Amino acid sequence: MAISLWKNLLQTTRERILQRRRVSLYNGAHGYEEELIKKKLHQFDGGSINLSKEDNGIGILTLNNPKLMNAFTGTMMLELQERVTELENWKDGKGLIIYGAGNTFCSGSDLNAVKAISNSQDGMNMCMFMQNTLTRLMRLPLISVALVQGKAIGGGAELTTACDFRLMTPGSEIRFVHKHMGLVPGWGGAARLVRIVGSGAALRLLSGAARVDPEGALRLGLSEETLSSSDGTAALEEAQAWLSQYTEGPASVIRAVKKVVSAGRELPVEAALRTEKDIFGTVWGGPANLQALLKRPKHK
Numbered sequence: 591m592a593i594s595l596w597k598n599l600l601q602t603t604r605e606r607i608l609q610r611r612r613v614s615l616y617n618g619a620h621g622y623e624e625e626l627i628k629k630k631l632h633q634f635d636g637g638s639i640n641l642s643k644e645d646n647g648i649g650i651l652t653l654n655n656p657k658l659m660n661a662f663t664g665t666m667m668l669e670l671q672e673r674v675t676e677l678e679n680w681k682d683g684k685g686l687i688i689y690g691a692g693n694t695f696c697s698g699s700d701l702n703a704v705k706a707i708s709n710s711q712d713g714m715n716m717c718m719f720m721q722n723t724l725t726r727l728m729r730l731p732l733i734s735v736a737l738v739q740g741k742a743i744g745g746g747a748e749l750t751t752a753c754d755f756r757l758m759t760p761g762s763e764i765r766f767v768h769k770h771m772g773l774v775p776g777w778g779g780a781a782r783l784v785r786i787v788g789s790g791a792a793l794r795l796l797s798g799a800a801r802v803d804p805e806g807a808l809r810l811g812l813s814e815e816t817l818s819s820s821d822g823t824a825a826l827e828e829a830q831a832w833l834s835q836y837t838e839g840p841a842s843v844i845r846a847v848k849k850v851v852s853a854g855r856e857l858p859v860e861a862a863l864r865t866e867k868d869i870f871g872t873v874w875g876g877p878a879n880l881q882a883l884l885k886r887p888k889h890k
């Protein structure tokens with residue numbers, strides 16, 4: 591009993607060390623004054639970001655502003671940051687599904703708010719806030735899925751790229767409309783899209799502002815699967831079933847798997863190898879490893 595407690599304490603300590611290595615993308619040195627930005631965003635209210643943490647370790651995050659096609663108001667951006675903090679502290683979490691209310695994903699920033707913060711400094715501040723938040727979302731030690739129903743437009747398209755996977759329903763579309771707004775992605779969507787589909791396809795999607803349907807997304811590697819149902823509840827159940835095949839197993843192991851892949855995805859190879867070593871150290875001789883050694887499973 592004492593050994594098991596000691597090992598859990600050791601694992602938690604190691605996790606805290608690894609977690610401390612994560613730093614915010616932007617800080618004061620970049621002119622990022624978070625409290626000022628939050629005060630500004632608070633002026634634009636409406637909608638909500640809801641989170642349900644299921645017993646199976648999968649979180650369901652709902653973009654809830656259906657009257658405006660789930661466009662992000664300022665307060666929804668603040669709530670997204672709060673939910674990401676909750677998810678960072680959810681130690682039993684293994685997976686995450688992000689979807690929109692009303693059978694549609696998200697149509698980007700609330701254009702009413704965008705008009706009010708159209709000066710460069712406010713725009714840059716919103717950009718830094720959302721890049722910070724979506725980078726933390728991307729780095730969660732949970733396997734994440736964007737369930738795209740209806741439309742993922744502009745910032746909504748960018749939000750899908752902050753997830754590990756995208757699942758689309760029949761008739762849905764992902765569209766980076768930024769060019770038509772006289773913009774480029776600002777929530778980190780360009781940097782992530784290049785890593786998902788390659789620079790050539792990313793350049794075509796951004797410069798062409800093309801609609802990407804489920805078949806096109808499969809061809810590009812932007813979507814993993816086209817679900818059979820576009821109905822909200824059925825599509826969410828399908829997405830949960832799809833994700834469950836990857837989150838089955840001890841949370842400590844699933845979270846470690848996501849961490850080593852995140853390291854491989856983002857770090858130079860030697861830093862990735864050292865991080866992999868550190869994460870390996872948190873599971874080697876851990877409860878799941880010792881139990882497996884006792885069972886001696888045959889991997890037929």
Ligand SMILES: CC[C@H](C(=O)O)C(=O)SCCNC(=O)CCNC(=O)[C@H](O)C(C)(C)COP(=O)(O)OP(=O)(O)OC[C@H]1O[C@@H](n2cnc3c(N)ncnc32)[C@H](O)[C@@H]1OP(=O)(O)O
Pocket residue numbers: 657658659661697698699700701702704741743744745746767771773774775776777
């Ligand atoms: C870095 C990210 C970037 C930024 O922050 O600058 C952005 O994301 S900019 C915003 C990019 N998004 C858009 O430009 C989307 C604009 N909306 C549309 O193109 C359409 O609404 C569409 C294709 C999403 C859906 O079209 P549909 O015909 O199915 O529905 P409606 O257009 O009638 O929309 C219903 C209702 O929602 C309002 N709406 C939709 N999107 C937004 C939005 N982004 N901001 C504010 N309001 C939005 C739309 O105006 C309708 O309301 P109504 O009162 O009936 O006019």
